[in-house]
Amino acid sequence: MFSVFRLNKSQQLIRYLTTMSGIQLNTILSQFKEYAPLYLADQSWDNVGVLVEPSENNPIIEKILFTNDLTEPVLDEAIERQAQLIISYHPPIFSPLKRLTQSNWKERIILKCIKHGITVYSPHTSWDAVDNGVNQWLISAFGTNEQDYTSRPIEQVKENDTPSKSQHLLTVTLPKEQNINLIKDIKDATVINEISCTTSNGPAIQVSISCSSRAVSSIMDLYRNEDNILKTIQIVDVQKPLDSRQGYGRLIQLKESRTIREAIENVKTLTETSYSFLLL
Structure with a gap:
């Protein structure tokens, strides 16, 4: 059991x-x-x-x-x-x-x-x-969210899985005859876009890659001795969006005002606490 x-x-x-x-x-x-x-x-x-x-x-x-x-x-x-x-x-x-x-x-x-x-x-x-975690439980002392109050995290956290688990977006322009599979074979590197273009050296393809920091190093190593390719590489750090539902602390706005003593009694009832200290 x-x-x-x-x-x-x-x-x-x-x-x-x-x-x-x-x-x-x-x-x-x-x-x-x-x-x-x-x-x-x-x-x-x-x-x-x-x-x-x-x-x-x-x-x-x-x-x-x-x-x-x-x-x-x-x-x-x-x-x-x-x-x-x-x-x-x-x-x-x-x-x-x-x-x-x-x-x-x-x-x-x-x-x-x-x-x-x-x-x-x-x-x-x-x-x-976490949404519906300890902080959310504590503010439930004041009623039901949206009905009795509105709330938001004081400090939001970034979502973990969006836009991807990779940390960088790398673009590189390769001569048309270059083998893109060399990039595709690199661990934690995902080709997300390929665009045909023309450079001063002739037909080319611009490749966009979502990749980890380690994969960035591996891609740079691929073209270490090819300056015409290295100088086309651009790397952008991917910033993940904030999650409006989850974060540290909760700031609430009550629909109906309460005295400090009433607010304390609400919390005492929720936490089943029989004593309190009130500093004025």
Whole structure:
């Protein structure tokens, strides 16, 4: 039987997992990444994904423990309940570790997870940024989007898969007799357009290529000794568009105004919190 001991607010995803019995680790991780791709996390400082991997390849997971922070008491509970996977919202490994010793509690946690074969996965800001994620849940304290308020991310993230996974657009003008297949054979280089043209040297073809940084280097190497071709090469960095639905934080505009105390009570009700601090 598949068991979950602690839920965070991503209820829809968790309910999907609890209906199944015994799932391979990679299948579970794929579902989490489908819900909130890791590219949504703030790559400049955050540390997300699998942080502790088991020695067994793709084990069957029957019990998961969800927690906001992976402390020693939480880990002891996971071991007691025989959980094979811990989803820790905040990453237990944040700064680079120079050693793993028993003198530091954070290092002890990692050592104990390895000893007991427990996988640790942290989603952190990817769950903040995703549409219908943690931020969206928090602002639901004020009602229904579009009906009671309008919202937008404070800082939008770039879409990962558009216009392509490649990072550059390269154009090159080749003599008509040149073999374009040499370019097509390069890994991560996709010819997206071929236009016949005429240069001072005669009939030619202008080729547009979507390619990775490594592929750019390979194309340059192809024509290293052909200056008449090298000087025609132009490279444009592809900028991916912003995703208006996903990003860090949420700025909302209420349809009806509320006092600060009313707003606090709304949040307390949502989070089932019985106390608050109000600074005026």
